[in-house]
Each structure stands twice: as structure tokens, then as C-alpha cells.
Amino acid sequence: MGRQHTSRGALLTSNLPQLQNMIKRDPIGYRDEFMQQWNHYDSIRKIFKISPEEQASHFRELVSFISQVASCYPKETAEFPSHLSTLLLESYATLTPEIRQSLVQNLVLLRNKGVITSITLLQTLFPLLPRTTSSTLRSFIRKTILSDIKTANLKTKNHKLNRAVQAMLFGMVERGMSGEVIGDKGKMKAGAAGDAARQYGAEAMWAVVLAKELWKKSVWNDSKTVSIIALGCFHPVTKVQSASIHFFLGSENEEEKDSDDEEEIPDAGGLKHRREINKKTRSGEKKIAKQLKTIRKKEHNKRNAPVTANFSALQLLNDPQTFAEKLYDYLAKHDKRLSLDHKVLIMQLLSRVMGSHKLCVLSFYTYIIRYLAYHQLQVTVILVSLAQSVHELTPPDVLTPVIRKLATEFVHPGVGSEVIAAGINAIREVCKRQPWCMEEDLLGDLIAYRKSRDKAAMTAGRSMLQLYREVNPGMLKRRERGKEATMNNRDNKPLPFGHNPDTPANIEGLELLEDHLDQMRKEAADGADGEGGLDEDDDAAWEGWDVESDSEEESDSDGWNNVSDDDDDLVISDSDDEKDKSSSKSKTKTKSTSDDEKEKDDEMKDEVTETNEEKTEEVQRVSTLATTKILTPADFALLNDLRIKAANEAIQSGQSTKSLKRKLASLEASRKASSQNPDAFLSESDILGPRKKAKSDYAERMASIQEGREGREKFGSSKGKKNKEVMSSSTNREKKRNKPIMMIMASGAVRSKKKASLREKQRKLRAHIEKGKRGGH
Template structure:
């Protein structure tokens, strides 16, 4: 009896003993198990009674559950049902304990991953504790990552993806109310309210994005989950889903990770000016400034998630649904949210070459120079155009851009933005431009503003390449005129170019590899060549009977031809002409790797550089610039030609006015290596070191120390005559200093 009472009151000791010998202490465990069942029934009715003791029993049973698997078979379901059914009435400590012990049972392999995730997914949107929410999120992600570490766990992935899809789908029947996309309050149970408020769908999108970003899920299922989130009635869920496809990182509010605060450089300098100056303060401020500069420099640009866009199922239907939402809720959504939807719709249209003709009539009303964020709208317009877009749908858009942005009544920056937007649209569909309008637009190349001139010249150069027939004879240029004279014409709308027979510049790579191969053969075969030349004249010395003269070479056919130097020169010239137009067979005999294409690009750059040095003209310079830009795009991972930014629309601009931090940095840079303007008195800047004078020391004394000094008291007791003499002396000295 003493042993039983001692063990029942000391659960940690009993836990230790059970782990050593489960069979010997089975009766004591059963006593605790029965006690747990009785308290659990009471706990369901009155959660506040004996909560501490209940948590201790749950932790004890979770630790020893592996020793008694048959007796504790229902224990995980007890914890799961308590969490799911009574989550709102449980105290925060009890919730945390139950979740932690449920995760412990998974770590001990008492329950499977699917059972654990079925319990954690419904809890995640309902919890209000940041600590518990972060713990649940990390547990879900780590469990799925561990299950897919060695090989893909398709069974678990399908189950989890079905749960996430259901979390998004349960709130799809909600009604959008208000500008913020909030939903009407639901009078149903808590689970229904959570689904209709978008919390479940939001967490499903967050977890799916995280698993995609970590490379755990890379197939079409996660893309389908987030694609469904793009049509969710809650604006926050819709925005997070759209950001996934756009590749931007502006939805940071969905993350529990601590985000670094933006450093206000101007406020930091202001605090430094009004606070006490110390060396440690200077070092801290400089450290923060360096960190802010490094963070601003290393901040990556937003790049569209092209793999996810390519994995969309039925992109035409997806694009049409996006346009329907954009058009239907035009007055309900904010401008920023509408621009997000425009950008995603344009991405899908450009990536899959889709035609949603209503989009161009919708976007026309936003193409005004007074519209907020009009550069982003222009970017969305240009990205939606491709070579299969009907020109009839784009001609009104081009006219609207020209009427609103390109006229003398607006600023030079507006004109440059309009010309650049027109150029980007016409680059993708040249037939959307009218000949008369083109002649008016390219006249802006004579403008005095640099940005306008560059934009107009870019438009002129574009049509010299794609359709020089629309230009006047004097504006076509040499290459375009020669192409028209030879009968070269642009392809009509809907016609595609002939199939490619060779990779441009592949002959350069083939010649380069052949040259390397020959050099290796020469290095390895020098000794063999010398051995082959040995004894070449043995036939003449081998016997005296043989004649020592020339050997007669029989010419049975009588057609032995000996070519002279002129014939050889003509043959070499003909071979060189053929080699310019020859088709390389390297692609049919070798698998080209990314390093081969990188080497091919370098060889093409070298060839273009030689052409520029040899006086190739502007055409060779443009070709070199294009190759170098492609090389930079490959190195940065942006190889999609449809990706443009607002800088492409705005073009080169004048230097903006510097802010406070930039002005201070410029001032400090100008002071480097310059002597400070100060007196040479003292022992720092003098040739012979000396201490400061008493007069200098008196200047730095506190006022209370010199109030009782003789000099101050003498001034107070001075007579009127002495004051007049002192004043006259001061006036005379001042006059001498002026002269």
C-alpha cells in the first residue's frame, strides 16, 4: 500500500520506473489510466476543475504510451476530440499541452502523419496564440518535409493536398461585401464562421506556398490549390494567391517570422543630432547605416513564378474567370488589388498566348496620365500582348496611349512613358500600329529631352527591324532598305516563321571544339609524328643496284592534274563563302549542356565585338548590346522576354532630388582628405607640443566657478570712467581690425 500511494502521487518517478520495466508496473499504470478516464469525463463538463492535474496525467500517459499500446489505443483520439470539439472552452495552457503531447505521440510513431495533420489543420486558423500558431505551423511543415525527404510520399501528399483544397473550397460560397472584401457574419458553428471568414483558406494558401518555395511540392496539385484561391471571395486570400504567381513578396503579413523593421535614415540622423555625442553612438549608427545599405542593395526584384504559370490547368478558363471577377467587382475592389489582378491576367495571357479581348476594352479607361500607378497598368497591358493577339483589338489602345500621353500638353516624362509603352506593345504585335500615327510618333526623336529622344528612337529602330515598309524612305536606314530591295517582307498576322534548321552561331561552337580537339591531338602526337618521319629516305640508300635518279610515277589514266596557287586560292575562297552559310551538325551528334550554350553565347559576343571593332556600324553595336543583355538575363535567371518592369516604361529619367541621407553622404565624401577649418592652437596641430593657455581654459569653465572670481567682481565694481575707457579701447581696436 505504501508503494502504491507513493507512486500514484509521484508521476515522474512512476514514469521512470515504467520505462525501465513496463510489465512490473502495469497495475500502477492501469490505476492512473482509470483515474485519467474519470477526470476526462469531469473535464468535458467543467474544464476549469482539476485542469493542472489533467494536464499532468495527459503528459504522463503520452510518455509511456509506447509501453502499453493496447491499453492506450484510444488515447490519441481522446486528445484529438478534446481539441476539435472543445477548443474554445479550453484554457491556453491546456491547449498547448494537448497539442505538444499529440506531436510527441507522432514522434514516438504512435500515430501516423495523416492522423496528426487531420487534428492540426482545423486548429491552426482558430488559435489566437502567436507561439502556439508558430509551433503548429512549423510542425506541419517539418512533418511533411521529413516524409518527403528520401522519396516522394504520394499517399501523404494526396491526403494533405485534399485537406488543403477542402479548406479553400469551404469558403468559396461566401458573398463579398464592402471595399475590403469582408464577408457577412455567419450564424452557424465556429467551423463554418472560420471557413466563411477566409481564415482556413488563408492558412491553406500560406502552407502551400511555403511547401512550394521549399521545393517539397512541385507538381500541378499545389498550383491548383492556389489557383482556386485566386477566386476566393475574401480579398486577403485572393491577394496572397495572386502574389504567389507574380513572385512578389509583398504579403508579409501572412508569415509569423519576425520581419526586420525598415531603417529610417533621416530619423536616425535627427536623433543623433539632438542626443549626446559619443563614440559608441557613432559606431552603432554607422553599423545600422551599413546594414540598411546592404539590405537595400541585396533586395531581389520581383520575378514572376513562371513554372507555376506553366503548370496551370486550363489557363484559358482561368484567365476568363479572372477577367470576370475584375470586371464584376470593379467598383468594389481597391486600385491596388485591381492592378494585382491585371498583372496576373496579363502574365497568364502572355505565357500561354491567350486571347481575352474584353481585357483591352476594360483597361482603356485606366490609360490616362493622371491615373495613379499608371506605369504598372502599362506594364500589365504590354505583358498581355503576343503575336497571336488580334491587331483590331489593340489599335484603339494604341490610339488612346498616343492621345493621352504623347502630345505637347504634358510633361516630357509622360511623353517618354507613352512612347515606351507603345513600343513594348508593338514589339509583341507590330501590326497594331497605323502608318500615319507611326510617322507622327517618331518625329519626337528631335526633342530636346533625352528620355523622349531615346523612346522615339527606340520605336523607330523597332520598325526598322520588324516592318520597315511603314516608314518613309529616308527613315528606313541602310539595312532595312537593303532588305526591302531584296524582297524581304514581314510576316502577315497569323503566319508563323519557317521551322528553324540550325541554332544561330552553332558553327562557332563547332569550330571552337574542333580547334581544341586538334590542339590536344598535336600535344599527344608529337612523338608519333617524329617517329613517322624517321627513315623517310631509306629507299634511296638501301641498295646500289637501284637508280639514284627520280622515280617514274605511272599515269595510267592520264588525268593527273596539278593545281597552281590561283586555283587553290579560288577554292579556299569558295569554301569560306560556303562556311558562312553552312548548317552545323553539332546538335545532331552531341547533347548540348547549359555550359555549352554559355560558351556559345561568349563566342557570339566575341564575334560581335570583332565586328564592332572592324567598323560594323550601328547594327553590329546593337547586336553586341543584345547579346550582352541576354548574358546578364541568363546569369540572373530572367530568361523570359515577356518580363518587363516599370523602368522599361518610364525609361531614362533625370536624376531625382537627393534625400537627406544622400546629401549627407555626398558632403562627407567631399570632406575626405581635406584639413579641417580650426585653429592651430593647442598641442595637437602645433609643431612643438604645449598645453592650452589659462584664457582658453577659462572659456570652458562652468559659470558657477567664475562668478566669484576677481575679474568678474572687478567688472561689477568698476566705475563709470573705467567702463568708458574699456569701451573706447574696444572701439579703437575694432577700427584697426577693419583697416
């Protein structure tokens, strides 16, 4: 029989990858073959809706094939993406995991080929996140959403996509706001309504997670993103609310894991156990040693990772006063239902919003006063929240009962020294922000602890005394005000409540920055042969800014007059006042006033005039720099360094005083604080004060030991390794020869020889002789 030839259509029908390749090369020529497969797909799709188990693998192959070539036939496959989306959203529960994965991947493929838009894809993927139970598929959907939004905003902001996605996220959070929960865990009630509410809660959780991730990746950094997470702070589900609050607090140790692909630290004990069991190989030892080193590094970074507040997100809150009031109302309303940990979390956020925006929620202090007890759990976090909520616009009358409660509960002889130190430090932090809340008799009792024998209480008492020496020395007794306040006779009282400070006329040490910049300009000019330098950089920095000129024509046209230093009528001095005083006194004096007294008066007038002229020149010099240059944070950091340098030079030159040393210490502390985190809020260590180092647990001790062994040679004696031609250790016989005689005399072998009978000695002697004969042959 002759060989049977298969037709081209039958061959391509049975081989979809080959047909896919041919269609991509010639879409028009293979249109009939594609339409045949499309009709086949349409018929199988109708069967698949009724019975998903029948022909599932063939249906998956057809979907993958059409997704690959859909861009070649846009009119014929116009409804294909909607088929996939409808099948996923309406029949998700009846589909097998393989079909779900395939449909989602093909939708992403259609988006990559430009068949559908990002908005269409995201409208299908967002509802799938809370419904899927597969961690692999959930992670894939999450990564797809984040990467798609990030890619769309890579070059420029895609405002259309961002607005659409933010509206979807806002709706996901808002749908579950009316749900009712039971218990302190914030779980929804059972029943049909409870199931829908739980679904809405899962959607809200994913909306908050995605918004946080996009903020963290700097894809979204606008107020709309903050509004989505701010709405989550009032969600009835506690898990959603906790995740939203942690976003504003900037906490890393969150209760929930909002990241499925978060990199977990492997177990070091498991690796060591595996090394002991498995076969010992050199490559395996190196691999495990490398993994252990990575684990130690990750654990070190995790322990020392700073926790900073999300200050920029707090500043972008819309209507922070209403937000703070609603937060307090939620806290007071659900006080019995919420757990203590969650209530403390809400207190932290409320206090930071009040402190950063200078808000007044006066009922908060009445609420928090019930938790001010030294035996209260998490009392240090509560004290931090109390101090952070206070600012200069907080009424002192509201804070005075709080201060009195702190002193009654924490500062008395019946508690430990750490409790006393924490109480005084908490009072100090509150009084630092509102000095008028302190009572004079209570202040005297608190600063008396500066003579305590305990270091923590003594430091707290001294810090309280130093605070009121600076802000209001009038509340202290005369002997407690200090040398500087007494000698200068300062009336350094804090401003009355509600008064704003005067506009500052000068920045301390600004002339040092001006001299430094002038010197840099001269050096740059000398290096460039008198041209260029920092002036050109300054001119380039002002490009795009409308800067007023200092020319005489513009100043005259704006109504300003140039004032010369030679104008005698405008010399700023007290000479005129002195003249008026002298003229009024001269009327009462007799005519017998000597000429010498007149000459002394003239000399004093000249000295006062010269001094005031020097002050005027200094002010003009500072104001010139302040009005011609916008000082950046780098300039202020440089100014701080220059002030520290000038203070060190003054101390080395012999001008060392206590005030100068305190000034130097404060400058160094401000530089250290600015280098660490300028937006950091109050921490628990500020309340606890200096403490003795706590005893390390077993894991910390082992970690310290392992860290100290890194880079050292292997343990053991190096005598046989360095002092011999061939590396070898000493034998037991060599060690016995070097033993002291007294140790040998007390050994069991010597004692047995002394106590041996004649028969035993003969036996040993014969054995020794026989052994020698055998060795001799």
C-alpha cells in the same frame, strides 16, 4: 516512535517523473502502477469535460505523463490520441491557453514517438490554425506542420502524405467558395451564415499560406500545389485572393503578412535613442553599432531585392485558357465592388497568363481601354499589363483601337514630356509583339518625336524608329529607313497574322562555339597524354540516353545514304542554272560571239560554284555540331560571349561599322538580361524610359551619408593627435596666439581696454601684482 516507511506504490503515485523513468526501463514490471495512473486519468478526464477549471493542472500532468510512456503500452493507450484530438476540436473554446498548448505539444510528442502518423496529427492541427488567437501557439502549429511535411519528403517524396495534405488544403479553400461578401474589402456578411463563411475564409487563407511556404521551400513543386493556389484566385474573400495572386506574380511587398515569424527590421531611431539614455559602456556601444550596421544592410537588401514572376508556377497551370477567362469574368463582374489596387492586381496576373501561354481573351482589351488615361492612378502598371498580354497570335484589329487610344491620350503637346515618353514606349512594347497593329500615318507622327528637345521623348521616338527599321521598314519613308535597310534593299516585313516562321536552319555564330570546343578537347588531350579530355565527359553525359549511332551499317539499315564530297553529281551550286541560262541565250546570239566572252562565262561559273561549295561546307559544319550535341543554357551563354569577343576583335581590327556596333550592343544587352533574370517580365521602367534622378528624401540622404562614413577615421582635427608625443588637442590660449591681428583688434577685450578709465586700469594692475606675489611664494 519508529520511522514510518512509505510504500513503493504510494511513492511512485506522488512522483510521476520517477514513475515515468522506471516504466521506460521496465515496462512489464511497472504495468500495474501505470494502469493505476491510467484509471486515474480516465476519471479526471470525465470530470474535466464537465468542468474544465477543476483539477486542470493535475490533468495536464497526467496527459504529459501518459504521452511519455504511451509507446510502452500501445494496446492500453490506443484511444489516448483520439481523446486529445476530440478535446481540442470539440472543446477548444472552453479550454485555457495552458491546456491548449499542453495538448498540442503532447500530440506532437506522440507523433515523434511513432504512436500516431503524420496524417492523424495534421488532421487535428489544420482546423486549429484559423481558430487559435494565441500568436505563440499559432506559430508553433505552423512550424510543426511545415517541418513535419518537409521531414517526410527529405529523402524521397512521400506521395501518400502529400496527396492527403493537398486534399485537405484543397478542401479548406473550396469550402468558402460559395460565400457572399460586401464592400470592396471582401468581408463576409453578418449573421450565423456570415460567421461560418468567415471561418471558411480564415481556413482558406491558411491553406494558401501553407501551400506557398511549401512551394518556396521546394518541398512541393507539382501542379497540384499550383491548382490549390489557382483556386484561391477566385475566392470571394479579397485577402485570400490577393495572397494567391501575389504568389503567381512573385511580389514580395504583399499587403498581408503571411508569415508570423517573419524577421522584422528593428527601428534604427529607437536604438540611437536608447544609446543616449542608457549608461555609456564600451560593450554597449559596440553592440548598438553592430545592430545599426545589420539594420542598414537589411534595408539595402530589401530596397534592391529583385521582384521576379513565378514563371514555373504559371507554366504549371491546368487549362490556362479557362483560368484566364474565369479571371476576366470575375474582374468584369465585380468591377464596381473591387478597389482599383485589386483590379490592377488581377490585370497583372491575367496579362502574364495571356503572354506566357499565348492566349486570346479579346474582351480584356475592351475592358482595359477605359483605364488608358495619363491622369489614371497606377497607369504605368496598367500599361505594363497591356503590353504583357500581347503576343504574335493576338489579332491586330483588336489592338489598333488600343494603339489609337494611347496616342490620343498620351502623345500630344498638351501633356508633359514624361507622359509622351510613357505613351510612345507603351505603343512600342505592344508593336514589338504584334507589328501589324500599327497604322502608317500614326507611325510617322510618333517617330517625329525623335527630334524632340526632351531626352525621354527623343529616346522613345528613336526606339520606335529603330523597331520598325528592323521589323517592317516598308512602313517608313525612304529617308527614314536607315543606311543598312536601304543599301541591302531588304524586304523585312513581319509575317502575316497567323503564319509561323520557317524552321531555322542555322544558329548564328555556332561555328565559334565548335572551334572553341575543339580547342578545349585538344588542350585536354595534350594534358592527358592524348587520352581522355572532353570526349570522355561527353560520353559520360550521354549515359542513360538512347543515342543513334552514326556508323555506316546503321545508316544503311535506316534508309540513309552516305554522301561524299567528291560526288560531282551532288554539288550544290547554281552552275546548272547558269548553263540553262547560257544555252537559252546562245540561241539568240549570233555566231560571231568571241572566245573571250565564253572564257569569262566559265570563270563566273567557277566562282559561283566555289562560293556555294564554301557555303555548303559551312552549313555541314554547323549542322554537325547541332545534331551531335544538345546545347545547354551554359553553351548558349558561352556562344554569346564568343560572339561578343569576335565582334570586339572585328572592331579593333578596323572593321568598325554602325551595324557592327549595334550588334555588339544588342549582344551585351542580352548577356546582361540573361544574367539578371531570364524569366523576368516587363517592368515599369521599360514604359517610363530614362528619367532624371528624383530628389532623395531625408531618410535616403541620411543613409547615403552614413554609408559614406563607414571605414573612415573619426571626424575632427588630427593636428594634436599626430604631431604630438602625447595625444591632446590645442588649448584656447594657443588658438588665440595664432589669430590674425585684425581679428584681435576687433575683439571685445581689446575694445574694453581702450575705453577703460584710470580707476579700472589701476584696479587691474593691483590685482595682477597681488596674483604674482601669491604665485611667487
